Amino acid sequence: MPLGTTLRLLAKARGMNAADIATAIPRAGVATVSAWLQGDKLPGKDQLDALARTFGVPAGALLSELASTLDPARTQGEHDLLAAYRALNSSQQGALLEVASAMAGTKRSRAPRKKAAR
Structure with a gap:
């Protein structure tokens, strides 16, 4: 922000x-x-x-x-991508990360899901 x-x-x-x-x-x-x-x-x-x-x-x-x-290692495209990502809701962010990971051929690390209370 x-x-x-x-x-x-x-x-x-x-x-x-x-x-x-x-x-x-x-x-x-x-x-x-x-x-x-x-x-x-x-x-x-x-x-x-x-x-x-x-x-x-x-x-x-x-x-x-x-x-x-101000990070000189980031390209303008990286800044634009980050700004776009931050404008999305959490569901959209997850979908974007899935697509980006698939395109890059990398596996996305996932936070463990909480188990439902019994």
């Missing part, structure tokens, strides 16, 4: 708006925080640390998606 989306979800969960967040972030006004929430700008390291503290999450949790989007 993009950083802006993550920030919006965290803000909503805590009942915070851009002005509330801006008061907790050094050198960040409401316009800057709004740009982060919309995904138009990215916060700097100190600001990310302050955001993580504000929301009570590890900074790495905010950065995980950002780091994956």
